[in-house]
Every structure is written in structure tokens, then in C-alpha cells.
Amino acid sequence: MRRSAVVAAFVALAGMTALPSPLAAQKLRSEEHGRAVTATASIRISGSFGSLRVIGWDRDSLALVALVPYGARFEGNFDDKGPPASGVKMFLEATEVAAAAAKLELRVPTRARVWAKGSVSNIEASGITGGLDLNVVGGSIRVSGNPRELTVESMDGAITVTGAPEWMRLKSATGDITFHGGCVDGGISTISGAIHASGGSVERGKIESVTGPIVFAESPVPGAAIDFNTHSGRIELYIPRKFAEVDAATMTGTIENGYTSIPAITSRDKRGQEIGIGIGNGGPRYYVRSFKGTIVLRALTDFKK
Amino acid sequence: MTEHPTLERLGDYVDGVLPATEAKNVAQHFDACQPCAAQLSRLHALLAEVAALPRTIEPPPELWTDLRKTLEAGKISPLRTPRTAGLFRRTATRPWVVAAAIVLVAGSVVFSRRPTSRDSVAGTPPPPPLVSRIDRHYGPVLDHLAASLRERTSATPPKTVATVNQSLRIVDSAIAETRAALIQDPDNQRIGEMLSANYQRKLDLLKRASELATEF
Numbered sequence: 001m002r003r004s005a006v007v008a009a010f011v012a013l014a015g016m017t018a019l020p021s022p023l024a025a026q027k028l029r030s031e032e033h034g035r036a037v038t039a040t041a042s043i044r045i046s047g048s049f050g051s052l053r054v055i056g057w058d059r060d061s062l063a064l065v066a067l068v069p070y071g072a073r074f075e076g077n078f079d080d081k082g083p084p085a086s087g088v089k090m091f092l093e094a095t096e097v098a099a100a101a102a103k104l105e106l107r108v109p110t111r112a113r114v115w116a117k118g119s120v121s122n123i124e125a126s127g128i129t130g131g132l133d134l135n136v137v138g139g140s141i142r143v144s145g146n147p148r149e150l151t152v153e154s155m156d157g158a159i160t161v162t163g164a165p166e167w168m169r170l171k172s173a174t175g176d177i178t179f180h181g182g183c184v185d186g187g188i189s190t191i192s193g194a195i196h197a198s199g200g201s202v203e204r205g206k207i208e209s210v211t212g213p214i215v216f217a218e219s220p221v222p223g224a225a226i227d228f229n230t231h232s233g234r235i236e237l238y239i240p241r242k243f244a245e246v247d248a249a250t251m252t253g254t255i256e257n258g259y260t261s262i263p264a265i266t267s268r269d270k271r272g273q274e275i276g277i278g279i280g281n282g283g284p285r286y287y288v289r290s291f292k293g294t295i296v297l298r299a300l301t302d303f304k305k
Numbered sequence: 306m307t308e309h310p311t312l313e314r315l316g317d318y319v320d321g322v323l324p325a326t327e328a329k330n331v332a333q334h335f336d337a338c339q340p341c342a343a344q345l346s347r348l349h350a351l352l353a354e355v356a357a358l359p360r361t362i363e364p365p366p367e368l369w370t371d372l373r374k375t376l377e378a379g380k381i382s383p384l385r386t387p388r389t390a391g392l393f394r395r396t397a398t399r400p401w402v403v404a405a406a407i408v409l410v411a412g413s414v415v416f417s418r419r420p421t422s423r424d425s426v427a428g429t430p431p432p433p434p435l436v437s438r439i440d441r442h443y444g445p446v447l448d449h450l451a452a453s454l455r456e457r458t459s460a461t462p463p464k465t466v467a468t469v470n471q472s473l474r475i476v477d478s479a480i481a482e483t484r485a486a487l488i489q490d491p492d493n494q495r496i497g498e499m500l501s502a503n504y505q506r507k508l509d510l511l512k513r514a515s516e517l518a519t520e521f
Contacts, residue, residue, distance in 0.1 A: 137462065191475050232479070291479070
């Protein structure tokens, strides 16, 4: 490991020792590992850890600094010598209580593909342009940067993504999902968690919830196609002024149209409301379906961050 | 020369289902017409290639490992009635599992038994075709995933169990509502789409829970 990497690892380790008081009693041991890897190496990490930071750096090597509980099993091929590895696997096995104190900081080549799965973990990833596949039950996941492929799944943890992934799938059950940025192909879904997407451009998107509210204020490119589907969540949709095609219907709910002066009409089956809007040519197409939720249409210029 | 046979007649000829006299005429045409003879030859070659393909293709081993085991073990069964809504509700047999179950039952309906929207009740008419089609499409795989998860109850962290069950209750409620609306308005394609979407969300949730249960 280079001198700068050692310094970075030392600083990271020093920062990681500042543990919250309930965990301070947990006896921890520090570990440092490193090895050469290829620029597009696949890195897999799984098990029980309280927090994980994944940082993309401009080196073809992997550096790992960890604080793990005494008695925990932490194994992997992260120390092997020899030619750069195209794949590194590691896992941490600890009791649920001990796992909460475990902290890992992993530096990988920016173009690496990282796969991480933890039980109750807080995961932060930044600076990766390769692929990220992150999966937790609880805790939270924060991603910043522009990974080519991004998959994030959580059960009840919050997901926050800031950046412009090319391909993105964010899924949560009860946790909220916040996306600041844009993407070419994006899918966001929750059961009851809230969805908030804004601040970038989208070409293809599918936004779904069962009861979770949806706020969408992205700037779709011309020709974009974005589908919304919810059972009872409120959908608040901010649409570009110049051009757009909107096909919105709610089976038993209502539609509030603040985008144009045309009111929604009673739907064909006499249950709920529907509205069709076409402004300009070749604009983004919004297809909105709700069973009993309220659909609110507004101009993108009215969106307040 | 007789006229060129249509693709349909060509297919019937290859399958040997043309009447004898018609088959004789077509055969004579092939003797005299080079393009049609070439087409016949290509069709025979294609059929030979198709016949050489394996009858089944195995999915990647990492894909739904346990579901695959269940399928291979021939444990496929029709939809059960009455069904239960809670996911993790396997009967506890070991004392510590019983104790854990008691604690969980106190705060949730995890182990309770209650019928889902797909249960048929004796004396009620069968659901409309669209509802039945959607039920049939999702029912078996949902049942197998749920059963597979129930078997791992004891190995799954209680917090995960609670979260999954909470979400399942929400999805099941949405399915019940859309399904009831579709039964009332059986030709409404929009409601049909919504019912399918809700089933799909339940499927996604169970798949994710299954993957997590496998991992931990």
C-alpha cells in the first residue's frame, strides 16, 4: 500500500474509533488489509456489520480498514499476494449486538463492481463509476456519484442517491427513497415508503408504490417515457411547461390539475377521474395510474426544493 | 407446373397432414420448382435443428435456489384453502421457538391465520375470467416463495420478519381491494392492470425477503 493510502487508512481508522456510547463498551480490534486488484474487479462483501463506507479511488488496489468485534469472524482473500485479482470476496460474521459496532471502510478502483449485503447496516458509497449492488434489511444506504449500474434494496432502511447513474433500480419496503439527480433508465419502488425524485433528467422511468406518496420533479428529456403506479399513495407530479403528454387516471380518487386550466373528467367507468393532456410535440410522456390515491399535476417551475 | 404452395400448405406437407392427392401434387411441384425445393430443404433443416435442442434449459444455479429445489422435489400443489396471510407462521415445535413465537404474537399478527383474498368460499360463484387468469398467473409462485420463507422463520432476524409481515399486510390489503373492484367490474382492464401490479409487488417483496433469508 502506498504511503498516501496508509495515511488515509490511519485517518479513517482514527475517525472510526469515535463510536456512539452504547457501542463503546463493545471490544473491537482493528484490521488493515490491502491487495492489488484489476481496474474493474468485482468486490463482494457480506455479513453483519454496523457500517460500511465504500470509496472509489484512482488506484488499481483495494484497501480495507476495519474495526471488528473480538470474536467475530472476518475472512476473505483481501491479503493474497500475486497478480491483481479480478475478484475479492469477504464476509464478517458476528452476533447481532456485536455486529452493530463493526465498521468497515473499503477503498476500491473507481470502475470496480461492488456487491454488499448486510443485515442492519448503514452503507455509504461514493466515487464509484462501475457497478454498485447494495442490499440491507435495516439501516440506511447513501450513494453519491455516477455508477454505471446501481441497484439498491432495503427493507425498512432509507435510501438516498445523489448523482447520475446510467441504470438504476431502487427498492424499499417501508423505507423512504430520495433521489437527487438523473438517469437514463430508472426504477424506484416502495411499499409504504415515500419516494422523492428531483434534480436531473430522466429518459425512462418506472415509479411505483402501494401506499407510499410519490413526488416527482425530474426534467425528462424529449421523448422520455415515465410510468407511475400506486394503489393509494398521493402522486405529486411536476411537469415541464413547454411540452408533455400526460395520461392520468385514478379509479376512485381525485385528480388536481394545477398544470393546465382543464379540469379532470369523470372516468369512463364512472368511478374516479381521468385526464389527458398534450402540449407541444415529442415531449416526455407521463402515464399515471392510481387506484384510490390523489394525483396532483403541477408545472415543474412551481416545484420548491 | 402447378402453382407455388403457400407457407401454410408447405407446413402441412412437412407435417404430413395434407390429403394424399394434394401431397402428390405438391411433391411434383417441388420436383419442378427449384426455389420451392430450396425452401422445403431449409424448413427440414430448421426442424432438425429445433429437434436437436434440449427439451429443458436449467436456470443459473444462483437463481432461486430453494424454489428450484422445491420444484424438483415435486412439491407443487394447487392453491390451498383456507390460506393464511402471515408469511412466517410455521408451527413452532422447539421450546425456544415457541417462546419466540409468543413474544411475536403479542405484538403482531405474524402467526395468525386468516384467509386471503384468493381464498374461495364454499357456495360463492367463481371469480370472473380476468381475475382467475391473474390469480393463476401469480398464485403458484407466490405460494412457493411464501412456503419457502416460512421454513426459514427461525433463522430470520425478528426485525426482518416484522418488516416483511407489515409490508405483506399492506400489499395483501391492496390486492384484496383491487380484486374486489375487478370482480364488480370484470371487464375493466385498468383495474386488471392494477391487480397485476399489486401481485407483482408482492412477488418482488417475497423474492427479496427470500434472498435475504438465504443470506442470513
